[in-house]
Amino acid sequence: xxxxxxxxxxxxxxxxxxxxxxxxxxxxxxxxxxxxxxxxxxxxxxxxxxxxxxxxxxxxxxxxxxxxxxxxxxxxxxxxxxxxxxxxxxxxxxxxxxxxxxxxxxxxxxxxxxxxxxxxxxxxxxxxxxxxxxxxxxxxxxxxxxxxxxxxxxxxxxxxxxxxxxxxxxxxxxxxxxxxxxxxxxxxxxxxxxxxxxxxxxxxxxxxxxxxxxxxxxxxxxxxxxxxxxxxxxxxxxxxxxxxxxxxxxxxxxxxxxxxxxxxxxxxxxxxxxxxxxxxxxxxxxxxxxxxxxxxxxxxxxxxxxxxxxxxxxxxxxxxxxxxxxxxxxxxxxxxxxxxxxxxxxxxxxxxxxxxxxxxxxxxxxxxxxxxxxxxxxxxxxxxxxxxxxxxxxxxxxxxxxxxxxxxxxxxxxxxxxxxxxxxxxxxxxxxxxxxxxxxxxxxxxxxxxxxxxxxxxxxxxxxxxxxxxxxxxxxxxxxxxxxxxxxxxxxxxxxxxxxxxxxxxxxxxxxxxxxxxxxxxxxxxxxxxxxxxxxxxxxxxxxxxxxxxxxxxxxxxxxxxxxxxxxxxxxxxxx
Amino acid sequence: xxxxxxxxxxxxxxxxxxxxxxxxxxxxxxxxxxxxxxxxxxxxxxxxxxxxxxxxxxxxxxxxxxxxxxxxxxxxxxxxxxxxxxxxxxxxxxxxxxxxxxxxxxxxxxxxxxxxxxxxxxxxxxxxxxxxxxxxxxxxxxxxxxxxxxxxxxxxxxxxxxxxxxxxxxxxxxxxxxxxxxxxxxxxxxxxxxxxx
Numbered sequence: 123x124x125x126x127x128x129x130x131x132x133x134x135x136x137x138x139x140x141x142x143x144x145x146x147x148x149x150x151x152x153x154x155x156x157x158x159x160x161x162x163x164x165x166x167x168x169x170x171x172x173x174x175x176x177x178x179x180x181x182x183x184x185x186x187x188x189x190x191x192x193x194x195x196x197x198x199x200x201x202x203x204x205x206x207x208x209x210x211x212x213x214x215x216x217x218x219x220x221x222x223x224x225x226x227x228x229x230x231x232x233x234x235x236x237x238x239x240x241x242x243x244x245x246x247x248x249x250x251x252x253x254x255x256x257x258x259x260x261x262x263x264x265x266x267x268x269x270x271x272x273x274x275x276x277x278x279x280x281x282x283x284x285x286x287x288x289x290x291x292x293x294x295x296x297x298x299x300x301x302x303x304x305x306x307x308x309x310x311x312x313x314x315x316x317x318x319x320x321x322x323x324x325x326x327x328x329x330x331x332x333x334x335x336x337x338x339x340x341x342x343x344x345x346x347x348x349x350x351x352x353x354x355x356x357x358x359x360x361x362x363x364x365x366x367x368x369x370x371x372x373x374x375x376x377x378x379x380x381x382x383x384x385x386x387x388x389x390x391x392x393x394x395x396x397x398x399x400x401x402x403x404x405x406x407x408x409x410x411x412x413x414x415x416x417x418x419x420x421x422x423x424x425x426x427x428x429x430x431x432x433x434x435x436x437x438x439x440x441x442x443x444x445x446x447x448x449x450x451x452x453x454x455x456x457x458x459x460x461x462x463x464x465x466x467x468x469x470x471x472x473x474x475x476x477x478x479x480x481x482x483x484x485x486x487x488x489x490x491x492x493x494x495x496x497x498x499x500x501x502x503x504x505x506x507x508x509x510x511x512x513x514x515x516x517x518x519x520x521x522x523x524x525x526x527x528x529x530x531x532x533x534x535x536x537x538x539x540x541x542x543x544x545x546x547x548x549x550x551x552x553x554x555x556x557x558x559x560x561x562x563x564x565x566x567x568x569x570x571x572x573x574x575x576x577x578x579x580x581x582x583x584x585x586x587x588x589x590x591x592x593x594x595x596x597x598x599x600x601x602x603x604x605x606x607x608x609x610x611x612x613x614x615x616x617x618x619x620x621x622x623x624x625x626x627x628x629x630x631x632x633x634x635x636x637x638x639x640x641x642x643x644x645x646x647x648x649x650x651x652x653x654x655x656x657x658x659x660x661x662x663x664x665x666x667x668x669x670x671x672x673x674x675x676x677x678x679x680x681x682x683x684x685x686x687x688x689x690x691x692x693x694x695x696x697x698x
Numbered sequence: 699x700x701x702x703x704x705x706x707x708x709x710x711x712x713x714x715x716x717x718x719x720x721x722x723x724x725x726x727x728x729x730x731x732x733x734x735x736x737x738x739x740x741x742x743x744x745x746x747x748x749x750x751x752x753x754x755x756x757x758x759x760x761x762x763x764x765x766x767x768x769x770x771x772x773x774x775x776x777x778x779x780x781x782x783x784x785x786x787x788x789x790x791x792x793x794x795x796x797x798x799x800x801x802x803x804x805x806x807x808x809x810x811x812x813x814x815x816x817x818x819x820x821x822x823x824x825x826x827x828x829x830x831x832x833x834x835x836x837x838x839x840x841x842x843x844x845x846x847x848x849x850x851x852x853x854x855x856x857x858x859x860x861x862x863x864x865x866x867x868x869x870x871x872x873x874x875x876x877x878x879x880x881x882x883x884x885x886x887x888x889x890x891x892x893x894x895x
Binding site: 230231235265269270271351533536537538540578581583643 | 783785786787788791792795824825826827828831833834837838841842844845846849853856857
């Protein structure tokens with residue numbers, strides 16, 4: 123359709139010229155424009171008012187040659203414009219707009235909106251060195267995406283942005299920035315933008331507000347693929363940041379009774395309070411308290427941390443005692459961050475006040491064990507998402523000692539955490555062990571090692587283990603334990619109890635031992651000594667002599683674990 | 699044939715003494731392994747299950763002459779390296795996670811919104827092809843998939859006792875994802891340009 127020509131009427135009164143300019147309603151751009159020209163002074167003064175109702179923004183966009191390069195804008199616009207000026211200079215301007223059925227998109231689709239409705243009010247005024255202005259914009263309908271943030275403004279939770287600023291030369295000073303997302307978030311501050319859109323200074327305050335919507339709308343999208351990607355949150359957060367020359371200068375985050383839990387149950391923090399502070403090239407003090415916390419399923423009791431920041435290094439004030447189950451982690455040194463070369467750096471020294479193994483194994487959902495876990499941790503190394511422990515962890519286990527060396531943990535919160543280490547068991551009491559594992563009854567003392575242990579996703583994929591009894595002291599094995607050892611090796615169960623040997627409750631033995639080298643899901647088994655083609659798992663002693671001989675040297679690990687589970691389950695059902 | 703050659707090599711080693719045997723990255727085996735994993739995740743063709751490795755290899759070292767036994771020690775690791783092992787609990791877990799995510803990603807592969815990158819990952823190539831309200835969720839899917847893929851490459855290298863192979867395994871996978879691509883889906887060529895299969 124060809125738009126009908128504009129109509130023009132001139133009104134002359136003295137030297138004041140008024141020209142209403144109207145396009146027909148049917149045209150895509152239906153604007154009513156009124157021009158007022160005062161030619162009485164040396165430089166002519168002018169005023170323009172324009173009014174449009176239901177202006178087709180797509181057509182206007184086409185007319186203006188594209189507001190977004192390669193993208194598109196559309197919708198209906200009601201607008202009122204008022205401009206005054208003198209000669210070639212704009213003196214004052216004001217605009218009021220209402221946008222409906224609005225949509226926009228950039229070329230890549232990384233910033234886009236659909237079904238938007240909102241309002242915009244703006245003023246602009248000329249001063250001696252430049253322009254000053256205000257802007258208020260609200261969106262109360264539709265969907266907005268700005269990679270990776272997605273928001274759905276509504277009448278209940280509108281998005282409102284308000285700016286006051288002035289331009290002098292090439293510098294834009296925003297004296298007041300105010301952004302509200304309904305009642306969920308309120309951000310305010312100021313900024314200075316220099317030539318080339320460089321952020322010279324900025325100070326922003328996040329007013330105290332609920333942590334959950336802040337996380338859901340503004341933080342979570344950035345955290346996809348990290349350990350913090352799925353959190354449940356309660357409590358309040360406030361923050362302040364200042365920036366200078368495009369870099370963070372100071373930051374502080376205040377937590378107010380924050381409750382945080384990983385949806386996969388890997389960690390949680392409850393009742394957290396405190397303020398975390400950062401200062402570029404400076405020192406800052408942070409304090410963090412919590413009422414309760416868990417790592418995996420280990421509970422940490424209430425604690426308070428004081429952290430000193432110096433450049434890129436954080437030092438935790440020590441000594442610090444973190445109660446853990448019925449023991450505690452006593453920390454003498456804890457420092458981490460980036461060193462001068464930008465490498466990860468961590469220093470740790472501390473020890474573990476004994477934790478009862480019963481509580482520890484119960485918390486991790488393991489079979490309940492007796493004994494105590496403790497040890498000295500002289501150092502921790504942190505590199506490429508890998509935590510390595512220098513020194514040894516000592517576990518008082520079954521009246522013996524289990525020493526863990528070379529422990530390291532990779533990607534602790536990644537999709538497949540990997541734990542490595544070497545374990546040595548010294549002089550454990552088999553009577554205690556077998557009773558706890560419901561494996562029948564064996565008396566004796568046990569030594570052994572598990573070297574090159576590698577757990578992936580907390581399941582063993584590789585190790586070289588050997589466990590054997592000492593040839594000293596009282597050594598007896600119950601018939602049930604013999605049966606169990608036999609069926610563990612793949613033999614028939616109940617051989618002993620059914621036969622003549624079933625008359626004896628226990629048997630003396632010379633030695634018991636089993637080794638397993640696990641690789642590619644296969645356990646390569648050996649016993650205490652070769653026995654013809656097979657190997658002794660139990661080598662009998664005095665009469666009645668009983669030997670358990672294994673013949674299967676390659677056993678599927680999963681099968682072995684399943685067998686062990688069956689044995690301990692079956693035994694638990696037996697009423698003693 | 700290969701076995702014979704390796705055995706000969708082993709024998710030579712025994713005779714000569716200190717000779718280093720370099721085991722190069724088994725490209726062909728890695729391609730086959732990658733194909734198996736990809737088909738398992740994308741469910742293209744009937745699942746080709748690996749033969750269970752549990753059965754003993756009827757080794758009876760005691761009945762063999764000494765030389766044979768020593769030779770076995772040489773052959774065993776070399777032979778093991780001629781194949782790429784892609785089964786471990788962690789790999790199974792990663793595959794299961796990627797398999798369940800695939801049904802969500804598939805329509806976006808088909809629409810051209812997401813493509814396979816040349817470094818064995820995926821990326822959004824045309825956000826406009828994704829409904830606005832789904833863009834954030836698709837971003838999350840892409841991050842999660844890439845995190846799983848990175849873990850998969852690292853894990854396969856680790857399971858084979860060759861952490862230094864991670865980069866080789868990644869580039870093998872990068873090629874095989876494209877090889878297994880359905881027509882119409884997008885991938886990055888060597889210069890990083892998007893191409894449609």
